[in-house]
Amino acid sequence: xxxxxxxxxxxxxxxxxxxxxxxxxxxxxxxxxxxxxxxxxxxxxxxxxxxxxxxxxxxxxxxxxxxxxxxxxxxxxxxxxxxxxxxxxxxxxxxxxxxxxxxxxxxxxxxxxxxxxxxxxxxxxxxxxxxxxxxxxxxxxxxxxxxxxxxxxxxxxxxxxxxxxxxxxxxxx
Ligand SMILES: *[C@@H]1O[C@H](CO)[C@@H](O)[C@H](O)[C@H]1NC(C)=O
Ligand SMILES: *[C@@H]1O[C@H](CO)[C@@H](O)[C@H](O)[C@H]1NC(C)=O
Numbered sequence: 001x002x003x004x005x006x007x008x009x010x011x012x013x014x015x016x017x018x019x020x021x022x023x024x025x026x027x028x029x030x031x032x033x034x035x036x037x038x039x040x041x042x043x044x045x046x047x048x049x050x051x052x053x054x055x056x057x058x059x060x061x062x063x064x065x066x067x068x069x070x071x072x073x074x075x076x077x078x079x080x081x082x083x084x085x086x087x088x089x090x091x092x093x094x095x096x097x098x099x100x101x102x103x104x105x106x107x108x109x110x111x112x113x114x115x116x117x118x119x120x121x122x123x124x125x126x127x128x129x130x131x132x133x134x135x136x137x138x139x140x141x142x143x144x145x146x147x148x149x150x151x152x153x154x155x156x157x158x159x160x161x162x163x164x165x166x167x168x169x170x171x172x173x
Contacts, residue, residue, distance in 0.1 A: 064099040071144040072097040
């Protein structure tokens, strides 16, 4: 863990002094290679409206393996199972998600997430209780202090398989 952190810290330092955009993608590759998932859990809320509009709400638990704070400003991702994409969305957080050093934070609910395969096909993947994140891009600020400031970084192309996912029917209306 100490080695891992030194490595990431070194990489981050290298990124910060680098003016070229391509090394930024490297951070995503390193995070993938080291198998540090940024997302530890996903909640999906299905409502009666979902049956007609194919829209769900989701939230996710993000973890920060680093010794400095990460603030997530926006995320775009595709998610699914077995190579099939079941949803694809982009979200800009009106209240950025502040993930403390070595800590976790919940994204809060993201509404109007479209089930691209439709609700019927999507119901079939519920029993598996997992989702694969096929292509995650996040805009973060590294080393922010209680969500303020920090160094903007774009982390692209993250992959994670079998992220534990809970589905809940929300019939309150
Ligand atoms: C995933 O793919 C494998 C092999 O093609 C298949 O046996 C399995 O049923 C698939 N699972 C889902 C959830 O689609
Ligand atoms: C998200 O929405 C669900 C269903 O409406 C609700 O039960 C839950 O408390 C909300 N979670 C957050 C983090 O706001």
